[in-house]
Amino acid sequence: MTDRALVPRPRRLSAGLALRRNGAVLALAVLLAFNAAVTPYFLSPGTLNINLTQVAPIGIVAVAMTLVIATGGIDLSVGSLMAIAGALAPIVYAAALARFGSAGLGVALSIALPVLAAIALGWLNGAVITRYRIQPIVATLVLYIAGRGIAQVMTNGNVQSFAQPAFGFLGLGRILGVPFQALLMVAAVAAGAFALKRSLVGRQILAIGGNERAARLSGVPVVRVKRLVYALSGLASGVAGLITVAINSSSDANLVGSGMELDAIAAVAVGGTLLAGGRATVVGTLVGALIIQLVRTTLIANGVPDAAALVVKAALILGAVWIQRQGRS
Amino acid sequence: APELPKLAKKATYKVGFAQTESNNGWRIAETNSMQDEAKKLGYQLVYTDAASSAAKQVADVNSMIAQGVDAIFLAPREEKPLIPAIMNAKKAGITVILLDRNVDQKLALAGRDYLAFIGSDFIEEGRRSAEWLAKATDGKAKILELEGTTGASAASDRKAGFDAAIAKFPGMAIVASQTAEFTRDKGRQVAETMLQAHPDATAIYAHNDDMAIGALAAVKSAGKVPGKDIVIVSVDGAKEIVELVVKGEVGATCECNPRFGPKAFATLQAYADGQSIPPLIINADRFYDASNARELLPTAF
Amino acid sequence: MPPLLSMRGVAKSFGAVAALTDASLDVARGEVHALIGQNGAGKSTLIKVLTGFHRGDAGTVSFDGAPFEASSPKDAQAKGIATIYQEVNLVGFRSVAENVCLGRRFSKLGLLDIGAMRAEARRLLARFGLDLDVRRPLDGFPIATQQMVAIARAIGFSSKLVVMDEPTSSLDDREVESLFAVIRGLKADGVSTVFVSHKLDELYAVCDRVTIMRDGATVRSGSMAEIPKLDLVATMLGRDLKAVAQGGTTGFGAKGGGARRPVVEARNLFRAPLVSDVSFAVGAGEIVGLSGLLGSGRTESVRLLFGADRAEGGSMALDGRAFAPAEPRDAIAAGLGFCTEDRKREGIVPDLSVRENMTLALMPRLTAAGIVDGKRQRDIVDRFVRRLGIRCSSPEQPIRELSGGNQQKVLLARWLCTDPKLLILDEPTRGIDVGAKGEIQALIRELAEGGLAVLMVSSEIEEIVEGADRAAVLRDGRTVAALAGDELTEERVIDAMAHGSTGSAPC
């Protein structure tokens, strides 16, 4: 009787493993190389600037989304919160100007109040989720549906012109030649990455995402941490909404932030964060956001029609996430 | 084929207005115009919004039929999918007037299946924009085209009209054409990227005002002078863009007036009075450029 | 006659961790075969390679006289190997009947015959003396019942070999007895059983032969009768026979004496439906046992103390002051620690490292201005890894990759490092090998001697009797006996569990 040997499996080459572990970075490098070779005028400061300004809102929202996803949640309402914050800014400015007569105070309030409103709504998401134990996807779906409606009701659907120069700095300003919003994004990424790695709340976020019951029994304030991440998501959405308004010098409640939830979630996933929670990387998310932005630029700059662009995007998301997974298993 | 439904003469009517969507200024202006006119006449208006879905719009029309309205104003989302709604209304003996977009005449014929179409000719808008641009640039231009939402008839017709007219000028070429979904933000982003990849472009054609305004921001942030380095031409002609034409930042815009209220209700009344109604009522849209913008600005919508 | 199952030279690595290096296992027809080894020796891994859940890296397997390779558990099942995996692995939401019958054919005309499924489930469970409402979701039943359902399910497949990976870790004595009856029944039908357990008495009670594993390799196998207990333990631990002979059966050592200042006191706790009237007290430096049959409400009671659930009646006091934690973190802040019985669901955070898991409860105290002090954290972790002898490739290894026993040690360390006043241990040695078990018990005693108050829930009466200074016995959610000193004997405890007689010592 001959026993059949269980086939031994060859060990993977460690170089290949390393490459795959950084799959998202690899994908980004490939995209950059491709563009450098193919896209006209790609390697120019102008292009860099444009990409940085365009990626900033996605990046900022995606960082917060990473934290939300790390707790095992998800936030579909980010785009709607952007719209609400964006709709509020010109309204607040006009009201403040009429009441106090000071443009400076008007700008300060038109930044502070909308962001506060977005934080409050984000916190509300968290409250609904923790108070009634409703699935995050459903709880935030509520504001996804209703939030834009609220913004539209506030403005009656009209586009509000808002060309206040000081406010416009959010979207149009430069510091040492770098777009201000890009700096905001970098700050958000740095803060997010540091918090997740080194701060108490960061570890608690991961513990909740990994095993909520165990976390609670270990003294993690589950409810508080969850509300915090959704409030942070609100904060990020609020800021991103204001940036979008600033750069367009106008606020359109119908469109500000539309589709942002999908872009942000895709950035998080492409970056290598586990959608089920418990494992997350903020820097990966930044890479993911850059990939998504670069894909967009590549397709537009090379004149790929919209329909085909969608198919390419789909393949890229699947590919990037798949490469990521290879690194882990 | 059975006759067009009749409309009895009454002091007041219950009419439906099935709007396509309300996510841009143009649609909002159209809705407001319809609502204002209904209020002025003392008619009861059943207003629905299809949220960009042709299928929902059919359901909306059906619910108006169920409610027994006297007439329906329909701004059809699409050329073909709305046919069943029109046929249902006809079967129920309800007068239908189409606004701003027509339906496929092979499937439902104006004057036979519904009373009339009132609106603009999108292809014509594209053609007029192209011809103005040819004149303004002496037939020499490298054009960036910002398309409307992929699949929308306003987008494909405005593109078709423009592209066909441009083809007659050997010195004019469309160097890039991408959708920016009729929105200001996308218009800016897409134009930014296009301008970067095609620094030699000299003109931008946008399928609506919002994208043109977004593109204008992109032109400025690329360090170019609008009107000098880059000529912008768009379609719609809202007050905001006519002001920019006056300022010289936008070259020209072809009007596509959303204020359908007065004409739509007048047509309905004329029909009730027994007058004969032409099946196609095309708006006499204006064309704004530097020569007339200042003068016409007060009358822009 | 060739053995029914023969595995030779099986190896399996997970990345850098070599779980199996050279494992062998021979099981004869109709025999009950014990598989033992320390935590992390590779028993579960060997079983999962056999059933196709893992793919082995090397080795040969033959089964029923032919080369054997299962591509999946389903395949193994189809080929005659039914398996009960370690930790209850069933679908909690679904009914008992469904869980028992899933994967088997119960259809008429392509549609499920639900009546037949229920009847089959009742029939199988009856073999264990269980009479359940099989339509109810499995979730609602105690873990012990769930474990029995898992066993019943495996028995239901008419197979040649039944593999049981620690089936008794959450069963009490009576249930273990009925399981043994079933195993003997299988044996009579010529079905072989592989039986994994850390409870040596059980092995001697039911097994014919034994295979001993150490560090991923098989080190010895032979007839159960020929290997005395001490020899078995020594081989398993890889230690000298004499060194082992010196210890007792449990590792507790001498008891502390005298009454102590009470640290915590609970009076007439009530919370529907499982806790009706529970009282106990624990003093500094003593170990108080909480005994009772499965489902008697022990876990529910200590959860109230820890703030995991809120008491609906009764009172608690900590250091003489009224104590009513609303959340576990209140209890932790007050100096309590709680090692839960359900490791997988309430203990580990699988993706986090050993380091993060161990310091989860301590973390707020390792934090300045919201930032974790990484160095202190590593120091503490290193100390406890060494002190408890935790086997891991590094503190950065995800805890899910550790064997069950080592996970348990990490969780114990999670609380020890918070330096608590009172430590609640719910089944602290469940699923832990005798070596580690002795260590943990000794450690508990040592901690108590250092002044720690310990409240220990255990289903092992031996553990209570030998380990605890005093004990409370629960029955149907009521404290029915409080035993101390000489009263604390196995007979008294069993008597109280069964009949509810009351001891004299105030508790």
Next chain:
Amino acid sequence: MNLLNAPTLAQRERGLLLLGRYGVVLGLGALILFGALRYERFLSPFNVLSFLGYNSMFALVSLGMLFVIATGGIDLSVGAVAALGSVVSALASPSGEAWGLAAGVGTGLAVGLVNGFAVVRLGIAPFIATLATMLGARGVALLAAGNGTVSASYDSGFTDLGQGDVAGFPVPALVALACFAIGWVALERTAFGRTVLAVGGNEEATRLMGLPADGTKWAVYAVSGALAGLAGVVLAAQFGAGQPIEGQGWELFAISAVVVGGTPLNGGNGSVVTTLAGVILLGLIFNILNFENGLGTVSLSAYWQSVIRGAFLLLVVVAQAKLVARGSPERA
């Protein structure tokens, strides 16, 4: 040994649980009653039948979504797949209704298999996998349709699939009803259905129990894709055109309907009947808003409609959560 038997739930708790589970049916009844009393022709055959015809498409995608959600997954691609299905079936419709039907359903099935592949083989989270196919299917639909709508053939009998009726009852509604009946049997009375729920309840355990967890996941995405394709066929047939940009937000409608129907998103549970009630309930909101506008007392702007829908969804899920929480003995 009834010690091991968990305590039976009090009658009241059981009642609350049932109310949580079937409350949607009561809610539906209440809403219909409200409509019937308030609006004159609310229950007129024309309104009822056209309502059913239109909502049949949502019913089909929601049924597929239910199966996916029951395994603990999610399928965001259903709306785009329906659009793609409508285009393909419209293109095939001149060859006859059978061809149109087969083409639409087949296309949906194919996308469903891609989803299954991505989720099972590539191990990509369902949310992301189906987000990608949502984009991809939309792109292919636009490409196939040349960026416009595609006429369906009115001559080949294809449009009867959408516009025809059997004894006055619209064909799409009959199709949806039949699918729900089959879906009910499949989920409640077949080994496949039980495995679907088992996978959702505890995937690893299901695998260890020797059940075909992977195959089942492939299957639910395939089913969801095929049903979305069928919804696309109905779309094309009912409106006489393949519409590549239709179906936006259908996935959210379907998810809402499943959730309102009392099925939790984490899998392991699922009810076909209450999902249907959820679909009708959500659909009725639009219908009632239209009728309310017709009364002329208040004219709600379109924007209020989404606010009301959101608020309604919140109300329903909170009510459900409260009932279930009070009725369930589950510990925290």
